Amino acid sequence: MRISLNKYKIFSNAKINIGLNVFQKESDGYHNIDSIMAPIDLSDEVDITFYSNSGDLKIECSDKNIPTDERNILYKTYKAFFEENKKEKEKIDIILKKNIPSEAGLGGGSSNAGFFLKLLNKHYGNVYNEKELEKLAMRVGSDVPFFIKNKTARVGGKGNRVDLVENNLKDSIILIKPLDFGVSTKEAYESFDNLKEVKYADFDKIIKNLKEGNRIALESNIENSLEQGILETDTNIKMLKMTLNSVVSGKKFFMSGSGSTYYTFVTELEKSQIETRLKTFVDNVKIIICKTIN
Numbered sequence: 001m002r003i004s005l006n007k008y009k010i011f012s013n014a015k016i017n018i019g020l021n022v023f024q025k026e027s028d029g030y031h032n033i034d035s036i037m038a039p040i041d042l043s044d045e046v047d048i049t050f051y052s053n054s055g056d057l058k059i060e061c062s063d064k065n066i067p068t069d070e071r072n073i074l075y076k077t078y079k080a081f082f083e084e085n086k087k088e089k090e091k092i093d094i095i096l097k098k099n100i101p102s103e104a105g106l107g108g109g110s111s112n113a114g115f116f117l118k119l120l121n122k123h124y125g126n127v128y129n130e131k132e133l134e135k136l137a138m139r140v141g142s143d144v145p146f147f148i149k150n151k152t153a154r155v156g157g158k159g160n161r162v163d164l165v166e167n168n169l170k171d172s173i174i175l176i177k178p179l180d181f182g183v184s185t186k187e188a189y190e191s192f193d194n195l196k197e198v199k200y201a202d203f204d205k206i207i208k209n210l211k212e213g214n215r216i217a218l219e220s221n222i223e224n225s226l227e228q229g230i231l232e233t234d235t236n237i238k239m240l241k242m243t244l245n246s247v248v249s250g251k252k253f254f255m256s257g258s259g260s261t262y263y264t265f266v267t268e269l270e271k272s273q274i275e276t277r278l279k280t281f282v283d284n285v286k287i288i289i290c291k292t293i294n
Contacts, residue, residue: 114147
């Protein structure tokens with residue numbers, strides 16, 4: 001029996017949250033959210049080989065802290081896809097080079113899952129339309145449906161509502177990811193559940209600001225419910241934010257998702273100056289410059 005091979009290379013990009021509202025926990029233990037997510041041009045490299053015989057998924061990853069067994073979100077994606085269309089599992093090898101930091105609030109794992117799901121669908125002859133794919137993505141993780149569309153969108157419910165939003169922001173973004181700690185999503189939500197009061201982002205205004213490309217107005221409307229919780233409980237995050245505010249005064253820093261990454265919008269003129277200041281005065285962080293992609 002001759003086994004045919006199909007090799008693909010995909011680049012699965014990260015996202016930032018431009019504001020994140022979290023609401024009280026529902027009876028099923030999950031929270032409804034409201035957020036604007038924007039894809040950014042920081043990507044993992046994923047090499048995928050499809051074999052034409054039955055078998056299992058094998059994952060290799062450049063980040064040794066990421067499990068490569070059934071706990072990996074790519075494995076969950078693989079399983080969900082073959083279960084859903086009742087097809088016999090085929091042998092697939094994945095080599096994953098991580099450039100998106102984990103526990104960072106940048107959606108790295110969800111992005112890998114979303115892009116892999118789209119590729120599985122395409123490889124097997126477009127079994128599902130976009131709506132069906134989003135539904136299947138929801139089974140894998142709440143941020144995964146966003147990466148099916150992978151355009152700036154308002155994401156609501158448990159992550160299952162994805163409505164595209166016009167984004168005309170021209171500014172670059174500087175990401176600041178602490179190297180010696182992360183924030184687990186579970187920890188972020190638990191901190192939020194203990195908050196006495198929450199400040200909410202105004203998404204109608206944010207949508208208007210994005211459409212107009214008005215960054216100054218945009219910055220005054222961004223809030224992140226999870227950050228508000230984490231700042232109460234996590235001294236590392238608290239120290240990081242204080243450091244950022246003192247090193248670059250007059251700039252606003254926002255947490256993406258459940259953290260631990262902060263970001264700030266910069267003009268072409270400010271970019272290298274602010275990058276240099278951050279690299280000089282903030283210890284143990286990785287600084288990444290990127291842009292939103294639309």
